[in-house]
Amino acid sequence: MSQAYVHGHLPREHKRLHDQAGALVDLLHADTAYPRGSTVLEAGCGVGAQTVTLARRSPEARFTSIDVSAASLAQARERAGAAGLANVEFVQADIFALPFALESFDHVFVCFVLEHLDRPAEALVQLKGLLRPGGTMTVIEGDHGSAHFHPDSPAAHAAIRCQVALQAAAGGNALVGRQVYPLMVQAGLDAVRVSPRMVYVDASRPDLVEGFTRGTFTAMIEGVREPALAAGLIEPSSFEAGVQALHRITEPDGVFCYTFFKGVGTKRPA
Amino acid sequence: MSQAYVHGHLPREHKRLHDQAGALVDLLHADTAYPRGSTVLEAGCGVGAQTVTLARRSPEARFTSIDVSAASLAQARERAGAAGLANVEFVQADIFALPFALESFDHVFVCFVLEHLDRPAEALVQLKGLLRPGGTMTVIEGDHGSAHFHPDSPAAHAAIRCQVALQAAAGGNALVGRQVYPLMVQAGLDAVRVSPRMVYVDASRPDLVEGFTRGTFTAMIEGVREPALAAGLIEPSSFEAGVQALHRITEPDGVFCYTFFKGVGTKRPA
Numbered sequence: 001m002s003q004a005y006v007h008g009h010l011p012r013e014h015k016r017l018h019d020q021a022g023a024l025v026d027l028l029h030a031d032t033a034y035p036r037g038s039t040v041l042e043a044g045c046g047v048g049a050q051t052v053t054l055a056r057r058s059p060e061a062r063f064t065s066i067d068v069s070a071a072s073l074a075q076a077r078e079r080a081g082a083a084g085l086a087n088v089e090f091v092q093a094d095i096f097a098l099p100f101a102l103e104s105f106d107h108v109f110v111c112f113v114l115e116h117l118d119r120p121a122e123a124l125v126q127l128k129g130l131l132r133p134g135g136t137m138t139v140i141e142g143d144h145g146s147a148h149f150h151p152d153s154p155a156a157h158a159a160i161r162c163q164v165a166l167q168a169a170a171g172g173n174a175l176v177g178r179q180v181y182p183l184m185v186q187a188g189l190d191a192v193r194v195s196p197r198m199v200y201v202d203a204s205r206p207d208l209v210e211g212f213t214r215g216t217f218t219a220m221i222e223g224v225r226e227p228a229l230a231a232g233l234i235e236p237s238s239f240e241a242g243v244q245a246l247h248r249i250t251e252p253d254g255v256f257c258y259t260f261f262k263g264v265g266t267k268r269p270a
Numbered sequence: 271m272s273q274a275y276v277h278g279h280l281p282r283e284h285k286r287l288h289d290q291a292g293a294l295v296d297l298l299h300a301d302t303a304y305p306r307g308s309t310v311l312e313a314g315c316g317v318g319a320q321t322v323t324l325a326r327r328s329p330e331a332r333f334t335s336i337d338v339s340a341a342s343l344a345q346a347r348e349r350a351g352a353a354g355l356a357n358v359e360f361v362q363a364d365i366f367a368l369p370f371a372l373e374s375f376d377h378v379f380v381c382f383v384l385e386h387l388d389r390p391a392e393a394l395v396q397l398k399g400l401l402r403p404g405g406t407m408t409v410i411e412g413d414h415g416s417a418h419f420h421p422d423s424p425a426a427h428a429a430i431r432c433q434v435a436l437q438a439a440a441g442g443n444a445l446v447g448r449q450v451y452p453l454m455v456q457a458g459l460d461a462v463r464v465s466p467r468m469v470y471v472d473a474s475r476p477d478l479v480e481g482f483t484r485g486t487f488t489a490m491i492e493g494v495r496e497p498a499l500a501a502g503l504i505e506p507s508s509f510e511a512g513v514q515a516l517h518r519i520t521e522p523d524g525v526f527c528y529t530f531f532k533g534v535g536t537k538r539p540a
Contacts, residue, residue, distance in 0.1 A: 145422065146527065148415045150448045178420045181472040182523035196470045196527060202451040204463060253452035257416065257466060257529065 024212070025053050027197045028111075028140055028260060036060035038106040043095055043127055044068075044113030048076025054109060055085045064105070066093040095123045103132045111140040114183065118171035124187035133269040137189055138262065143177025146198075146259035147217070149249045156249075159221050159242025162228035169231070177261040189265030201256040213256040218246040294482070295323050297467045298381075298410055298530060306330035308376040313365055313397055314338075314383030318346025324379060325355045334375070336363040365393045373402045381410040384453065388441035394457035403539040407459055408532065413447025416468075416529035417487070419519045426519075429491050429512025432498035439501070447531040459535030471526040483526040488516040 032054070034040050038061045045051045045065035055063050065088055067073050073090050080088050093099055095117070108127045114120040124137070131137060144164050149156065167174040176183075181194040201208040222243055228234055234242075249256050302324070304310050308331045315321045315335035325333050335358055337343050343360050350358050363369055365387070378397045384390040394407070401407060414434050419426065437444040446453075451464040471478040492513055498504055504512075519526050 143418065145418045146416075148413065148445075148448060150452065152415065152445065152448075175418075175422065178418060178422075178525045178527060181474070181525055182420065185473075185523070193474060194470070194472060194525075196468045198466045198468055198529065200464070200466045202464060203455075204451070253455070255448045255451055257448060259468065259527065 024197075024199065024260070027199065028262065029053050029057060032057065032109070032138060034058040034061035034107055038062070039064070039104070040107045040109055041100070041105040041127070041130060042066070042109045042111075043123075044110060044116075045073075045076050045090070046112070047072050048079040050109075050111045051076055051088060052079055052083045052085065055080070055088045056083070059087060061087065061107075063088040064091060064100075065089070066091045066095075066098070068092070068094050095126060098126060098130060100130050102129050105130050106132055106135045108135070108137045110138065112142065114139065114141050114180075115167065115174055115176045116170070116172040120173070120176060120179075121183050121186045124183060124189070128187055128189060128267055131267045133267050135267050136264055137184070137267070138264050139180050139184060140197075140260060140262045141177040141180055142174075142258065142260045144174040144258075146177065146257070148257050149246075150253070150255040151245070151248060153242070153245035153248070155238060155241035156245035157242075158234060159228075159239055159246070162233045162239065163221055163224045165233055166224055166227055166231065177259065180261045180263040184263050184265045188268075190268040192263055192265035194261055194263040197260040197262055199256075199258045199260070203252040203254070209250050209254075209256075212258070213254075214247070214250050217256070217258060218243065218250075221246060294467075294469065294530070297469065298532060299323050299327065302327065302379070302408060304328040304331035304377055308332070309334070309374070310377045310379055311370070311375040311397070311400060312336070312379045312381075313393075314380060314386075315346050315360070316342050316382070318342075318349040320379075320381045321346055321358060322349055322353045322355065325350070325358045326353065329357060331357065331377075333358040334361060334370075335359070336361045336365075336368070338362070338364050365396060368396060368400060370400050372399050375400050376402055376405045378405070378407045380408065382412065384409065384411050384450075385437065385444055385446045386440070386442040390443070390446060390449075391453050391456045394453060394459070398457055398459065398537055401537045403537050405537050406534055407454070407537070408534050409450050409454060410530060410532045411447040411450055412444075412528065412530045414444040414528075416447065416527070418527050419516075420523070420525040421515070421518060423512070423515035423518070425508060425511035426515035427512075428504060429498075429509050429516070432503045432509065433491055433494045435503055436494055436497055436501065447529065450531045450533040454533050454535045458538075460538040462533055462535035464531055464533040467530040467532055469526075469528045469530070473522040473524070479520050479524075479526075482528070483524075484517070484520050487526070487528060488513065488520075491516060 040061050040063045042065040045067050051065050070092055073092055077090050108131050117123050164174040184192045199212050201213045310331050310333045312335040315337050321335050340362055343362055347360050378401050387393050434444040454462045469482050471483045
């Protein structure tokens with residue numbers, strides 16, 4: 001997490017992450033629960049959007065949630081406090097310089113983090129070192145290349161590619177979701193099993209039209225307008241056309257599809 | 271079904287459809303069953319790949335399976351006979367000139383058919399006319415634009431676009447899956463519910479690597495080499511590079527994702 005965070009750390013971004021967490025909780029997290037007394041490292045907790053869900057779903061597990069950003073951690077602490085969580089400790093730390101003993105956690109949880117790293121496999125190796133043999137690692141990442149929609153629009157794809165290019169320029173990878181399996185295998189995890197979690201949105205699911213298509217995905221693309229134009233990635237009129245096309249898919253005949261990938265692997269006992 | 275069938279009617283194509291049906295049966299059909307005594311129209315049965323699955327899963331329903339191609343129907347009859355099915359009648363007919371009375375079927379089933387039609391909404395209206403009020407229509411279609419993979423490859427996408435262009439030139443739409451919801455709504459069906467069915471393939475699923483990534487999808491793209499080159503859509507070397515890139519994703523670190531869309535709607539009682 002040593003490079004710039006391409007999404008920024010603005011209040012609007014926090015709202016986006018919060019909406020996203022609300023709409024996607026069941027899809028992403030329904031099958032994650034940790035047993036009583038187990039210790040879980042949440043690596044890259046950001047503003048705590050996933051932390052609240054995680055800690056609520058496993059109230060008798062103890063979480064250590066780290067992030068490199070003090071500002072994000074302050075938000076995460078506030079959010080956890082407001083939720084009345086007593087089973088989370090927040091620690092400011094870099095994934096590549098972790099202040100924990102080897103094999104000191106029963107489980108590791110990594111969500112929306114690899115997309116920001118230029119050495120994702122190395123990060124997983126570091127985190128695996130903190131895991132007790134027999135413990136699990138869970139990795140969840142999105143993939144902007146999975147986005148497809150109706151009406152289809154080259155302009156919308158061009159605007160999306162700006163976000164992908166900016167994230168790549170910052171050392172990240174907005175297409176990392178499809179790589180969760182090979183990255184976990186490369187890091188030496190055992191029995192890796194990846195499952196896709198597609199967010200499918202049509203007019204019969206108005207909460208997702210608002211909360212995901214418009215409030216999460218389109219808002220994220222709109223959020224890179226200034227850096228995309230500043231970097232000369234696209235003409236202003238082309239970017240606007242792309243954003244308009246993304247709003248068009250929130251109309252009654254529109255459809256939007258986006259896929260997250262969730263992988264779970266085990267650290268082989270010695 | 272009045273235009274050319276872009277995949278052709280060759281033995282290799284039949285093998286492809288057969289492999290595809292085998293690998294995808296549960297994903298696509300596990301939640302489809304028709305009650306005892308109900309009558310079901312399967313529109314566009316082709317060589318019967320889905321017919322056998324359908325009729326076996328609903329042994330006490332009676333199926334009428336139509337196709338415009340006499341050659342395909344002959345194969346379908348042979349296949350149904352080999353499977354010992356006694357609840358299927360095959361009829362040669364065009365979806366736009368159906369030899370059945372209005373409201374004469376309890377259910378309609380349409381799988382991998384709209385992708386070949388230049389007037390898919392009109393076809394659904396015709397089929398809805400044959401449905402008794404309160405009956406269901408089920409529509410299943412793939413979407414080549416949903417394909418994404420690791421390693422990513424512009425050459426592979428270019429080869430895939432050849433198939434999409436040829437299907438469009440023949441009056442079809444290889445990206446129709448994402449449109450199942452608006453098409454069914456446009457046809458006047460009620461309570462339409464669409465669910466995505468993603469085929470996710472990595473090295474932990476060797477049957478799908480062989481049966482789907484290589485045996486179905488890549489084989490389909492390889493199958494359009496001659497028409498794609500004849501139409502001047504791509505240079506031979508570029509097409510070969512795309513096919514090689516698709517084979518590359520069947521290696522141990524490769525990942526392939528493809529989504530089918532399944533919609534179910536009801537004909538509103540008068």
